[in-house]
Amino acid sequence: MGYQHINVPAHGEKITVNADLSLNVPDNPIVPYIEGDGIGIDVTPAMINVVDSAVQKAYSGSKKIAWMEVYSGEKATQVYDENTWLPEETLEAFKEFAVGIKGPLTTPVGGGIRSLNVALRQELDLYVCQRPVRWFTGVPSPIKNPQDVDMCIFRENSEDIYAGVEWKAGTPEVDKVIKFLKEEMGVTKIRFDENCGIGVKPVSEEGTKRLVRRAIQYAIDNDKSSVTLVHKGNIMKYTEGAFKEWGYELAQQEFGAKLLDGGPWCTFKNPNTGREIIIKDVIADAMLQQILLRPAEYDVIATLNLNGDYLSDALAAEVGGIGIAPGANLSDNVAIFEATHGTAPKYAGQDKVNPGSLILSAEMMLRHMGWTEAADLIIKGMEGAIGAKTVTYDFERLMEGASLLKCSEFADAIVANM
Numbered sequence: 440m441g442y443q444h445i446n447v448p449a450h451g452e453k454i455t456v457n458a459d460l461s462l463n464v465p466d467n468p469i470v471p472y473i474e475g476d477g478i479g480i481d482v483t484p485a486m487i488n489v490v491d492s493a494v495q496k497a498y499s500g501s502k503k504i505a506w507m508e509v510y511s512g513e514k515a516t517q518v519y520d521e522n523t524w525l526p527e528e529t530l531e532a533f534k535e536f537a538v539g540i541k542g543p544l545t546t547p548v549g550g551g552i553r554s555l556n557v558a559l560r561q562e563l564d565l566y567v568c569q570r571p572v573r574w575f576t577g578v579p580s581p582i583k584n585p586q587d588v589d590m591c592i593f594r595e596n597s598e599d600i601y602a603g604v605e606w607k608a609g610t611p612e613v614d615k616v617i618k619f620l621k622e623e624m625g626v627t628k629i630r631f632d633e634n635c636g637i638g639v640k641p642v643s644e645e646g647t648k649r650l651v652r653r654a655i656q657y658a659i660d661n662d663k664s665s666v667t668l669v670h671k672g673n674i675m676k677y678t679e680g681a682f683k684e685w686g687y688e689l690a691q692q693e694f695g696a697k698l699l700d701g702g703p704w705c706t707f708k709n710p711n712t713g714r715e716i717i718i719k720d721v722i723a724d725a726m727l728q729q730i731l732l733r734p735a736e737y738d739v740i741a742t743l744n745l746n747g748d749y750l751s752d753a754l755a756a757e758v759g760g761i762g763i764a765p766g767a768n769l770s771d772n773v774a775i776f777e778a779t780h781g782t783a784p785k786y787a788g789q790d791k792v793n794p795g796s797l798i799l800s801a802e803m804m805l806r807h808m809g810w811t812e813a814a815d816l817i818i819k820g821m822e823g824a825i826g827a828k829t830v831t832y833d834f835e836r837l838m839e840g841a842s843l844l845k846c847s848e849f850a851d852a853i854v855a856n857m
């Protein structure tokens with residue numbers, strides 16, 4: 440399609456998706472990217488530098504990404520108009536080019552615009568938020584055995600209270616909802632029904648099963664030994680409790696899992712390796728303790744949207760913080776990679792923060808594209824830079840004898856260590 444403000448690189452070609460969801464990746468793929476608000480201006484150029492260097496080194500010029508800037512957030516309001524935060528053509532570009540990456544986008548608390556990050560996920564039905572958490576040797580950690588932390592979170596990305604179905608206290612709309620709940624649904628347990636905000640938490644069988652399916656498939660493809668369903672189903676029986684039930688049901692119906700000791704845990708053999716995969720569940724509050732005390736017992740985690748948001752940052756803290764925790768938002772045919780952290784406004788434009796999160800998100804993107812040699816070089820470069828204790832402020836303040844680098848310098852250090 441013709442774009443208004445997006446310049447499609449003349450020297451690039453599209454990545455296309457086959458019926459079986461595999462990708463056709465040309466040697467010069469066009470990859471859309473959103474720079475991002477706040478520290479986006481720092482981490483995005485650092486990421487592009489590292490990716491271009493890794494690709495050049497891995498393929499000696501026979502492959503190269505044609506970067507294509509697309510807009511959302513504050514930059515979109517400058518390029519389009521003051522009310523355009525997420526242009527329709529940005530969504531179109533991600534659909535058309537299938538694989539992209541984004542920096543963080545600001546969401547005001549309370550009033551103001553709703554989250555653009557959530558809007559992107561919902562508009563493109565990016566129902567999986569995949570956030571791997573692993574430790575790099577030498578990274579400062581608050582726990583004794585950070586090498587035991589090796590998990591991959593599958594966070595449901597399209598439902599739960601993130602759906603944004605909520606009404607503000609004191610409005611005629613919320614009064615109408617409360618009246619309906621009391622008079623037509625027989626609800627008696629709204630403690631203070633005056634000046635009370637109401638939010639709705641949709642959780643469906645279809646939404647749950649498509650997420651858990653991807654988590655179990657990941658465990659099969661990566662030879663992992665367990666998938667843990669994390670929920671607060673003791674309290675929210677028909678949403679989080681149903682998530683757990685549907686998760687177990689899917690494991691039995693689609694993967695042939697059999698109950699262990701009468702259930703609810705169940706198990707099946709990985710069809711590729713013959714190794715056992717256990718499907719289990721943990722209640723969310725206990726899980727936040729488990730990941731600190733017994734991280735080695737968890738591999739793949741499948742959970743709802745809000746639990747996944749909390750778990751992502753908590754787990755990231757165990758392996759160096761959100762400055763280094765990567766992620767991907769996935770539908771069946773569009774993938775947008777993004778950092779776990781936000782816009783950290785107090786550091787914006789200072790060339791200071793850790794670009795590791797976005798760089799490792801790009802590493803996931805290269806693997807998704809099948810460019811594993813370039814992805815491996817990024818891991819090697821990251822290990823080398825951290826091993827040499829040449830790091831950004833967040834690691835330097837916790838590491839003895841480290842040299843403090845700027846954001847762009849850390850990217851250069853990764854390149855130098857490839």
Ligand SMILES: NC(=O)C1=CN([C@@H]2O[C@H](COP(=O)(O)OP(=O)(O)OC[C@H]3O[C@@H](n4cnc5c(N)ncnc54)[C@H](OP(=O)(O)O)[C@@H]3O)[C@@H](O)[C@H]2O)C=CC1
Binds near residue numbers: 779
């Ligand atoms: N996907 C997205 O785009 C996301 C967007 N957001 C949005 O970002 C905005 C700010 O949110 P906030 O809650 O402050 O969370 P942030 O993730 O932006 O920052 C919180 C703290 O985390 C540390 N941190 C974050 N990024 C880095 C980095 N790259 N390197 C090193 N340290 C880092 C800093 O800690 P310290 O102060 O200790 O140095 C920072 O103060 C909000 O508008 C929020 O909605 C939030 C999360 C995700």
Ligand SMILES: O=C(O)CCC(=O)C(=O)O
Binds near residue numbers: 544554555556557779
């Ligand atoms: O959209 C936002 O502002 C926050 C999102 C977030 O915290 C996350 O995706 O981890």
Ligand SMILES: [Mg+2]
Binds near residue numbers: 752
């Ligand atoms: Mg978050």
